[in-house]
Amino acid sequence: EASDEELQERIIDAKHELGSKLLILGHFYQRDEIIVHADYVGDSFQLSKNAATRPEADNIVFCGVHFMAETADILSTPRQNVILPNMSAGCSMADMANIDQVTDCWEQLTDICGSAPAADGKQQIIPVTYMNSSAALKAFCGRNGGIVCTSSNARAVLEWAFERGKRVLFFPDQHLGRNTALAMGMSLDQMPLWDPFKANGGATPEQYANAKMILWKGFCSVHQRFTVEQIERARKAYPGVKVVVHPECSMDVVNAADGTGSTAYIVKEIENAPAGSVIAVGTEINLVNRLAAQHPDKTVFCLDPVVCPCSTMYRIHPAYLAWALENLVDGKIVNKIVVDPQTASEAKIALDRMLRVHP
Ligand code: 13P
Ligand code: SF4
Numbered sequence: 001e002a003s004d005e006e007l008q009e010r011i012i013d014a015k016h017e018l019g020s021k022l023l024i025l026g027h028f029y030q031r032d033e034i035i036v037h038a039d040y041v042g043d044s045f046q047l048s049k050n051a052a053t054r055p056e057a058d059n060i061v062f063c064g065v066h067f068m069a070e071t072a073d074i075l076s077t078p079r080q081n082v083i084l085p086n087m088s089a090g091c092s093m094a095d096m097a098n099i100d101q102v103t104d105c106w107e108q109l110t111d112i113c114g115s116a117p118a119a120d121g122k123q124q125i126i127p128v129t130y131m132n133s134s135a136a137l138k139a140f141c142g143r144n145g146g147i148v149c150t151s152s153n154a155r156a157v158l159e160w161a162f163e164r165g166k167r168v169l170f171f172p173d174q175h176l177g178r179n180t181a182l183a184m185g186m187s188l189d190q191m192p193l194w195d196p197f198k199a200n201g202g203a204t205p206e207q208y209a210n211a212k213m214i215l216w217k218g219f220c221s222v223h224q225r226f227t228v229e230q231i232e233r234a235r236k237a238y239p240g241v242k243v244v245v246h247p248e249c250s251m252d253v254v255n256a257a258d259g260t261g262s263t264a265y266i267v268k269e270i271e272n273a274p275a276g277s278v279i280a281v282g283t284e285i286n287l288v289n290r291l292a293a294q295h296p297d298k299t300v301f302c303l304d305p306v307v308c309p310c311s312t313m314y315r316i317h318p319a320y321l322a323w324a325l326e327n328l329v330d331g332k333i334v335n336k337i338v339v340d341p342q343t344a345s346e347a348k349i350a351l352d353r354m355l356r357v358h359p
Helices: 004-021 044-052 066-075 099-113 135-143 154-164 174-183 205-209 228-237 251-256 263-272 285-294 318-329 341-357
Strands: 022-027 040-042 059-063 081-083 123-130 147-149 165-171 213-216 242-245 278-282 299-302
Touching: 004 022, 004 318, 022 044, 022 318, 040 044, 044 059, 044 066, 059 066, 059 318, 066 081, 066 135, 066 341, 099 123, 099 135, 099 165, 099 205, 099 213, 123 135, 123 154, 123 174, 135 147, 135 341, 147 154, 147 341, 154 165, 154 174, 154 341, 165 174, 174 213, 174 251, 228 242, 228 251, 228 278, 242 251, 242 263, 263 278, 263 285, 278 285, 285 299
Parallel strands: 022 040, 022 059, 059 081, 123 147, 123 165, 165 213, 242 278, 278 299
Antiparallel strands: none
């Protein structure tokens, strides 16, 4: 078995050989041994745009999770290959909604709410999918007047949706949907959950008919771990601490925090904080530890004292990256992510709508 140092050297050598025809993208949650090799590091929104702005790169190696690589494939040119170094790097939240479940939900909701536009011309329901979803769900949104959002543009996207529709069906993350809708002034009684494992979604037809936001019952197992007690403990230990959390955290945690936003927002908050600041963060540990190391003049720590990595992001081990790159050097493409053309073109409609709302 190769040592860590050998793996790092093999990656550097292969990368050197592949030159500008190779683009390595790294999500903020990747481990440091991967991040050092990335041409771009960013949140899921920034990375998908990077994929679209480097047409000269024949091969895009995406160090992140499956839905991100699919999005890069959809937004890149057809001749570019997108490679996910480990095919088992998925996202447990994205897996909480599949196309059959969403189609079933949609049929039931259109039975309840009607499918013809309302008197004011608005669509009865606009489907909005979080970026953390399969290409099939993005395509569903593309062909049903819907749109994609990320944690950095959820509010602007929901404003777009409510200009066109009376209600929103939001999947798969209930927390991002709820937190954003609350910030826009909606109330909890306007946001029934849709539980795909309960008969008829689990709420009454009246609740769905009267809803503004119908929230799919999905969640992120990493962000769901953060609690209000952890925030209280941090405030006690460090009076004056600033608490920033990702919007995939629960409503109570978001309400108890000082700021909420995407990984890019969290990075900016820490970069812009004056020296001596104390910042407690509610997001994945690899990002928090890296930010702490990059800012020795500030105290940056994770709210969760028990290490909480995203286990699937972590599956991009340097051994997989070395393997994928060395195959490219040999002219072989391994672990290529291919979204079928029909799905890709419909998903692109929903992604392009998002990019117009939030370029
Ligand atoms: P960002 O869009 O903030 O990068 O988040 C992606 C993600 O998977 C968060 O859990
Ligand atoms: Fe999915 Fe959560 Fe991991 Fe993000 S942190 S990739 S939402 S499981």
